[in-house]
Amino acid sequence: MANRHGKLNRQEPSDFRGRFVVAGCIVFFAFFLLLGRVWYLQVLKGGELRERSENNRIRVQEIKPLRGLILDSQRNILVDNNASFDIALIPDEAGSVDGVIASLRNLYEERNIAYTGVPDPPMVRKRFLPVTLERDVTWDKLALVEMNSTMLPGIIIDVVPVRNYTMGPALAHVLGYVGEISLNELLSPTYREYRSGSLVGKAGIEKVMDRRLRGKSGGAQVEVNVAGQVIDVLARIDPKPGCNVVTTLDRDLQQVCWDSFDKPAGAVVVMDPSDGSILAMVSKPSFDSNLFNRGINAMDWEKFSTDSMAPFKNRAVSGLYPPASLFKLIIAAASLDRGLITGDETIFCRGAITLGDRDFRCWKREGHGALDLHQAIVQSCDVFFYTLGLQLGIDDIAEYAVQFGLGVPTGIDMPGERGGLVPTSAWKRERFGEPWQRGETVSVSIGQGFLNATPLQLARAFSAIANGGTLYKPRIIRQIESSSGEVLEVFPARTQGHLPLSQGHLDRLKKALYGAVNEPRGTGRALRREERDVFGKTGTAQVISMPDDDDEESEKTETPFRFRDHALFVCSVPYDDPRITVMVVAEHGGHGGSAAAPIARKIVDWYMEHRPPVDVSAVDGGTPGGES
Amino acid sequence: MKIDRRVLINFDWVIPLLILSLCAVGLVNLYSACSSVSNGNTTAFYLKQLYWIGLGLVAMILCFAVDYRLIVRYGYVLYGISVALLALLFVYGEITHGSQRWLVLGGFSFQPSELVKLTMILALTKYIDERNVGTAFSLPALLGPFLIVMLPALLILKQPDLGTALFLVLLFVSIILFAGIRMRAFVEMCVAGIALLPVLWFAMKDYQKERLIMLINPERDPLGAGYHIIQSIIAVGSGGLLGKGYLKGTQSQLKFLPEQQTDFVFSVFAEEWGFVGVVFVLLLFLSLILWSLNIGRRARDFSGVLLAFGATMIFFWGVFINIGMILGVLPVVGIPLPLMSYGGSCLVVLMMAAGLLMNISMRRFVLKS
Known part of the structure; x- marks a missing residue:
């Protein structure tokens, strides 16, 4: 290797000859090593390894x-x-x-x-x-x-x-089920480290927490x-x-909710309004997650997947329903906050309002007469809210609806959650290329029309009224622990927003909701317990829009099932320091007060009896002053 | 360009002879390795390989017909094209076994990472020949060659194909050491390399780390690579002195290796032909490599010297790493055995390298004048 450090004189190609010899030696040596290893394996250990190859197998x-x-x-x-x-x-x-x-x-x-x-x-x-x-x-x-x-x-x-x-x-919808990983899942980057044949959560918590659960x-x-x-x-x-x-679930409460829900289809959400924790969540019709354990058989699968009632759908987070009269609370909040009303003035309900050549009826044909905000909520007067809604206009209504958490998914740890729809004039123009009609605002004012929301969203919005104005992210996972019990991750309660309402306005709403349950003319009388501690709101959602049609209140037993109204009810208890919010939707159940409220009643009764507050001083759930 | 009569007189017969012998042995072995794979298209493997050998011969002829100095002159262009093909993979590449390595051109699938091995050597040859001959590399002077290697190496790493990327780096290091490097630069390079390791480690994602650990310590994955190594060792060892006989290898006929026609093809051979067969093949490879080094030794210009050395190293490292792997002394990195493993692009590129070696050998007398 002559001239290694020569900088000025170029080397001759012949100067590399020595290096080729060195390279040749290295190659020779490398081959010698390989040969040595082959000799060791084949000649020295050959007999032993041959025996192994013939008699034994590595498994x-x-x-x-x-x-x-x-x-x-x-x-x-x-x-x-x-x-x-x-x-x-x-x-x-x-x-x-x-x-x-x-x-x-x-x-x-x-x-x-x-x-x-x-x-x-x-x-x-x-x-x-x-x-x-x-x-x-x-x-x-x-x-x-x-x-x-x-x-x-x-x-x-x-x-x-x-x-x-x-x-x-x-609890099938909440927990989900597991199954063998599908080809599509295998190909998606989310499941990169999974092998074919491995079990993977397909729905519910099994799916959301799969990475944690699988080991x-x-x-x-x-x-x-x-x-x-x-x-x-x-x-x-x-x-x-x-x-x-x-x-965050409560197993016994979950069972009570399941047992109490005696309608063929619908959902129940029980939430702790103080932090957004989900205590129970039922969706009906349901299925048995255990059927999927070893691969569901074809007959069962056929039965489930072709069922028009969609038993796999978790209605609590994916079911979209018109919020119906529950939405009147948001109209009320918007009107108070915008200073449209103070709450004390009255509006006269003659049984309908006329817009152009069309009548929009109140559910009470003969009309409620003059009522203030309190009575309008207690008796769920439609005309009162038609009037306010028209004055607010759709875009202002939408603004408040969004602040109550409607129109976007809540972000709960559940697959398939939907966000529902809060229509605006811009939305209508983009979707249909048509301007917004005032008649549509009338429908939205009582929670009908294009408007829809999930039971979970409604439970959360109501919880926010109950807890003094805080919108929590619904939480269903409390924490993750290792198999030996070490806490690995805690999911704290998370605030997602605050209601745009002053304390005075909130109190007014709450009081009215108390009246809706406990006053003689209240629509939610079914929840009027001895303790007088529940406040809530009924809702009856029309399935096919008939703004000009029959009396909403009449029993719909003669109507075909799929055209019957959805019954809604939401309430919180106790009044002073609410510990649970119960949201019930009974699909095609009929009227909220008669179909959904009794279910909520059973849940509330059980909860108040079996889950006494930890803090003794809070037992004495006070009631507001005026009761009638 | 006129072809000197002396070029034809000095035609190098040894290289094609050795190459074709190895191809023939490989083909015979491939037939056995595939006969056990029980899905219908078994014949396709060795027949396809035969077509590729034909195509390789054409490529080989092209590579010795044109004066290698001309080829080196276009080194950067060829390098640029192959790197562009590599980059193109990310747009049009076929994904197999979870990585994007194949470019499909009219029915033929082709692996640009194989081609880049050769064109990278051409580019390095041109670079060193023009700038650095006679001056041992200092660290700053290494920057150019370093970039030439790292560009394709990173692209290949992204596919991801760690084995081939490491192979490029290995070629680079061999060539730099051969071309001459200052002791100080060498030490600095080593230190920098070691210092960079922890940085790289932290930059890697968890699954990449896991893959790397598996590479170094395959026993950690008893369901995957670790299993293959043990099976490979049993296969080789059970061949004994004389082997179990052609088509009679029990280990290999029992289809234990998913890649027995490519990366683990030599364990099939070792099992069936025994120590005697292995020595025969190793001697063929050794002759090829030593003969090639001798071609470099006798080359009359720097580009010939460097090109011959680089081309030889492609063969040497391929043989050493692959056989080391199947003998269980080197990690399983997925480097095929030159000329014997199934795989068209690899074969064609190796035959092109052989063509270049013949090229240099044939023109040594022309250049003398």
Whole structure:
């Protein structure tokens, strides 16, 4: 390597000759090393390794982790794991795959047991990994296979943990279910680190918290002899169990809500108004999450997926309903805040208002006469709010509706949440290319028309009135804990906004809501408890818009089910320091006061009896002064 | 450009002979490796490989027909084209096994990262020949060559194909060491490299870290790479002195490796042909590499010297890393065995490299004058 440091004189190509010799030596040495290793493997250890290749097999066993538990706020178990047994086949060890399956079937036939597995297991690339033949087998099959294992080379019994949803359909929408990862999910970047065949949460908390719940597979490389017995464990990694998810739910309350909801379809949301925690959430019709544990069978799937009632839909967060009379609170709030009214002036209800050549009726045909804001809310007078709504105009109404949390998803940790719709004149122009009509403002003023919202949004808006004006983000996950109980992540209550109302205005609304339940002419009389501690609002949502049509109040038993009105009711209790907000929607239930309120009544009664306040001084739930 | 008669007289027969022998051995072995893969299109593999060898021969002829100095003169252009192809992958690339490596051109799929190995060497040759010959590299002078390598290496890393990216860096380091580097610059480069590691580590995402750890310590993944290494060792070892015989390898016929026609093709060979077969193939490779180095040694100009060395290194590192991997002494990085693994782009590029070596060999007398 002459001239290495020569800067001025260019080297001759011949100067590199030495380096080529060095390079050649290095190459030679490298090959020598490789050859040495081959000599070691093939000649020195050849006999041993050949024996290993002929008599023994390395088998890879995946050790599945236990999925995390889901608990309620009192640490009652909502979901845990049970063991289920699969019969699987390792193609490499079976010799003839068809032969082994045939002998398995013969074995079954002798005992008159049906083979329920796949007739031709799919051939996979990794032939050393087990292919599942039969899922969730019974004990008699298990015993049979175990006893005859020598006749069934390559057949193994897989212990598979399965989910056990302790509440079944009562909590199916909230918890969701798990299933094998689909091709689409595998291809999406969200599921990058998942393998095919792994279980993944498909809905509800199982889906949202999947990353936390799933844990991490372990694995072992074991050496087995020709009889399939493990003779050596070459390497092992323990699985990491999934984290436990502690929810804000109350299991017993959830059960009460489920039992109390006696209508075919609808939703119940019970929220703690002081921080937005969800205590219970029911959606009906429902399904049993346990059905999905080992892959739902085709018949059940067919039944569910073609059901026009959409049992998989979580109506509490995805169901869109006209807020109906519940929306009058927002009109009232807007009118007070804008200074349109002070609350003491009266408006005369003659039973309808006329706009152009059209009459917009109050639900009470004969009219309410002159009422102030308080009585208008108590008796849910339509004309009163038509008048205010028209004076506000749609865009002002929308502005307030948004501040009450309508029109955008709340951001709860639930998949499939919808935001509902708060129409504006700009929206109408863009959507239909038409200007906004004043008649449409009339509909919106009583929560009909284009307007819709989820039960969760309504529960939250009402909670904000109940708690003095704070809009909380609904919270259903309280914290995440490791399997050993260490708290990993806490989900605190989060404020998302404040109602645009002064304390005086809030008190006025609250008082009126108290009247709606406890005064003689109130629409929510069903909640009038001995303690006189509930305040709430009824709503009756028209399913097909008939602003000029029949009396809203009349019982609709003769109307076909799907045209019947939705019954809504929302209330909080106790008056002074509300601890729960109960929101009930009964689809096609009829009138809010007669169909939804009794359900809320049962929930409130149970809660107040079984969940006494922790703070003793708050027991004495006071009532406001004037009651009639 | 007139072709000197001496060029034809000095035609290098050794290189094509060795290359074709290795291709033939590879083809025979590929037939065995694929006969066990039980999906219908097994024949496709070795037949396709045969077509690729044909195409490789054409490429090889093109590469020795044109004077290599002319090829080096267009080094930057060729380099630019292949880097552009790499970049194009991110727009049009086919995704297989989770990474974007293939460019599909009219029915043929093609891996630009293979081509870039060769064009990078051409660019480095041109760069060093024009600026740095006779002066051992100082650290600032290394910047140019460094950029030439890092551009494609980073693109390949992004695919992601860590193995090939590392391969480029390895080629770069060999060439720089060969071309001459000051002791101080060498130490500084090492220190900088080591200092950069923790920075890189923190910049990486968790799954990338995990993948890297797996690379260094495959036993951590007993369901994946670790399993393959143990199986590969058993396959090679069970071949013994004389092998189990062609098409009779039990380990390989039992389809334990997902990549037994590409990265693990040599464990099939070692099992069936034993120590004797392995020595034979290693001797073929060794002869090829030593002969190629000798071509460089006798080259009459700097570009010939550097190009010959670089082209040889493509063969050397490919053989060393792949065989080291199947013998369980190097991590599983997914580098195919030159000429024997299934894979068209790799094969064609290697035959082009061989063509360049013949080119340099044939023109040494022309240049003397």
